[in-house]
Amino acid sequence: LKEHNAKSLWHPMAHPADSLANPPTIITGASGVRISDVDGHEVIDAVGGLWNVNLGFSCQPVKDAIAAQLDVLPYYSTFRGTSNDQVIQLAEVLKDFFAADGLTRAFFTSGGSDSVETALRLARQYHKIRGEAGRTKFLSLKKGYHGTHMGGASVNGNANFRTQYEPLLPGCYHIPAPYTYRNPFHESDPAKLAQLCLQALEDEIAFQGAGTIAAFIMEPILGAGGVIPPHESFMPGVREICSKHGILLIADEVITAFGRTGSWTGSRHWGVQPDFMCTAKAITNGYFPFGAVMIADAVVEVFEQDKTGRAAIGHGYTYSGHPVGAAAALACLKETLRLNVAENAAARGQELHQGLLALQEKHTLIGDVRGGHGLMCAMELVADRASKSPIDKQTTATLQEVTYQNGAMVRVSGPNIILSPPLVLTAQDVQGILSALDAGFSAVR
Numbered sequence: 001l002k003e004h005n006a007k008s009l010w011h012p013m014a015h016p017a018d019s020l021a022n023p024p025t026i027i028t029g030a031s032g033v034r035i036s037d038v039d040g041h042e043v044i045d046a047v048g049g050l051w052n053v054n055l056g057f058s059c060q061p062v063k064d065a066i067a068a069q070l071d072v073l074p075y076y077s078t079f080r081g082t083s084n085d086q087v088i089q090l091a092e093v094l095k096d097f098f099a100a101d102g103l104t105r106a107f108f109t110s111g112g113s114d115s116v117e118t119a120l121r122l123a124r125q126y127h128k129i130r131g132e133a134g135r136t137k138f139l140s141l142k143k144g145y146h147g148t149h150m151g152g153a154s155v156n157g158n159a160n161f162r163t164q165y166e167p168l169l170p171g172c173y174h175i176p177a178p179y180t181y182r183n184p185f186h187e188s189d190p191a192k193l194a195q196l197c198l199q200a201l202e203d204e205i206a207f208q209g210a211g212t213i214a215a216f217i218m219e220p221i222l223g224a225g226g227v228i229p230p231h232e233s234f235m236p237g238v239r240e241i242c243s244k245h246g247i248l249l250i251a252d253e254v255i256t257a258f259g260r261t262g263s264w265t266g267s268r269h270w271g272v273q274p275d276f277m278c279t280a281k282a283i284t285n286g287y288f289p290f291g292a293v294m295i296a297d298a299v300v301e302v303f304e305q306d307k308t309g310r311a312a313i314g315h316g317y318t319y320s321g322h323p324v325g326a327a328a329a330l331a332c333l334k335e336t337l338r339l340n341v342a343e344n345a346a347a348r349g350q351e352l353h354q355g356l357l358a359l360q361e362k363h364t365l366i367g368d369v370r371g372g373h374g375l376m377c378a379m380e381l382v383a384d385r386a387s388k389s390p391i392d393k394q395t396t397a398t399l400q401e402v403t404y405q406n407g408a409m410v411r412v413s414g415p416n417i418i419l420s421p422p423l424v425l426t427a428q429d430v431q432g433i434l435s436a437l438d439a440g441f442s443a444v445r
């Protein structure tokens, strides 16, 4: 298998030659919060698939819903004057779920990158409909991740995801993230740093001209950039600044929606109502590629009152509103609420965060520990704590391997070890992840 894999597959984010030199682990099964591989290991999946398998891998009601829907209506488009009962039901359920976020309408997509692209495109349409065609630019955070489409890559704040694809969309600008461990202000106090970043946002808006900006897009807690939770004043501050200048706020909640932060959405976690919310991943728990952009009432009204006749023209996907995806999402949402996974994420997230802080006391490679908001945590590794000099790749690779041999799959992303396990994790599973990591760190000491 490993040889065939190397000869025929081009893995995401890997040079083809990497597959030969460093073959991937072939995963053969998954059950509950555990995965197993072709070599006979069975480990806790502390990555939760890829931030998406909130309910674990054995969700019978979702499997049943998918099977039943396949027999009735496996596919029909929602494009050309047609719709289906599953997608209508799902929109109704999502409306209730996101009512506290002020989001009332759903636009369906096939995944996170599609959801981001949709929000960016609808934001531009919104301003055009209102007669403000000059509002075309996008602002975002350095270290933010917004998927792989050209719009999403343009608002991405991480050079690794941008430089190979330039020139990207013109008119996209980035402000410093509220990242206390490293920032251009050398400010480690979260509240003071939040104010400095907000000032940077105000300055950028003044520099660009508020009337040229369509939207600001941000993750409520930065995920792929290394799990960076801002100070509680940050996102409300962004909301206030955006509202003052007529700029739409897009919350990219592809990771944070549906309970991961310990609240049902990341925006709600910070007490903010965005204009658009991008969701995907956990909406179907990995069972089906699917996403939804939730849209605020005030934005919907502008589209509904459109006199140009051009609203919503030219944007949609073959699989927008896929009936099987919608059936899967309906079953997932029901399970998500029945199991109250947000509450478990908050409790287990505290245990995991405390456990990582304890590991930091013991292992000097751990420069920074971030978490405390549900089940998204990270450790930033350094070769030397005083200078914060970055860790070498070989050390993180060995650490990951030994951790895996000791019972937990963790994600290495640059200098960060990222943890985003299923939200149905038990306290015992948390200890399992921590002891596997302890063994990993002991091996690279």
Ligand code: PMP
Residues within 6 Å of the ligand: 111, 112, 113, 114, 116, 145, 146, 147, 148, 219, 223, 224, 252, 253, 254, 255, 280, 281
């Ligand atoms: N936005 C965020 C915040 C993400 O984390 C991701 C995926 N990790 C995406 C967008 C893109 O989602 P997808 O990979 O489903 O296209």
